[in-house]
Amino acid sequence: VDEFKQVIKIDPNNAIAYQWLGEAYLKLGQNQNAMEAYEQAIKLEPYNPISHNGLAITYLTLGQYQKAIEEFKQTIKLEPHNANAHFGLGMTYLFMGDKSSALEEYNILKNIDEVLANALFGRIYP
Template sequence: FIWGDKPGALADLQKASDLIKKEGNQFLYQEVQNAIKFVENPASASQQVLIEPFNQAIARNPNDANAYFYRGGGYYLQGDKQNALADITKATEINPKFSVAWVAQGDIFRELGKFTEARNSYDRAIKANSQWGNVSPSVAYAYRGLTNLVLGNTQAANADINQALQLDPKNAVAYGFLGMSLQYQKDYPRAIAAYEKAISLDAKLSPAINNLGLVKYELGDVAGAIRQFQRAININNTSAETQLALAVALYKQGQQDRGIAMAQAALRLDKRWGDIKFIKQQLWGDRLIADTQKLLANPKIR
């Protein structure tokens, strides 16, 4: 569930529930039922459901790596990344062969902007190569590829992404990262092909849809870019990047009031997108950056 596979999580929990019910363990059965309710409706989560069962498990066995891992997942779902990182790190210390925990640690480091640490975590997951849980090794290669790309090692990034796709040819995220690598190299036709493949595998992969819009904009297809940005926003309306990109495209087309209003909304979500230096660190191309500067120079934005 933490990696976005809600149907898979529900299926696994239901199987566990059926088995536990047959065994007659009412306490554990109720805990699994609580977990099912949470996956169905994360807003219903409580400290009792996410944290307390694992507090009890750790109290019974302070060396229970699984309990630390799952409690870390609970903290993560509550938005507490620091405690999540501490618990998942503890799980890897207790059990260095816990590949899925190394992947989770890498994901949190990456979200915190600590890309070198994230790459090291994915390295450890791949080297351990055991206890992957429901996570494919392809995921570790794909995200190590992403961190290598961010750290400027394009050759290593491409090798990792290609390995991810060899392990799982249906890894939509890996195709998305391949598109990013090709986009970074300004190989736009192949980047478009990679993004379209990613989207064909996962129609709700909004980052790939957003990036497809970025490429189309650089190629001068502003109308096509707008369609992709709007499509991405329909899936995820909290992305400041996509909202600002759409704002720039609308402004470019002469819809100034609408563009300004959307840019203001984007900056309320994340003010970093008002800084051209920050934008240049992203995958935005020269054409879009130049047009963004024109929009941000409008006195109504400030």
């Protein structure tokens, strides 16, 4: 975290440093800080699917499912074959009790990443 903050201090417009700061905070369970870092990364570089996906995971962790859906969809819009985003979107739908939409994501995911598709399917039909 300190290293990324140092980079940001030197270059406050470094979107990648904010992205990695968000990742570090997320791994530390500092979800509010992760959200703020990812939001800043997206503000600086709005077309970066990695930052959108990180923000989506953060929202999912915080139980902000609708925001997570929006960010996973933005990730997929920017990078249609992003298996992690399809998996995350499917999981978010499951947490919301929407098995039908989760199954739609499974059907897309099975053509991208069979392992993640099977993991999602196993959660849809445990």
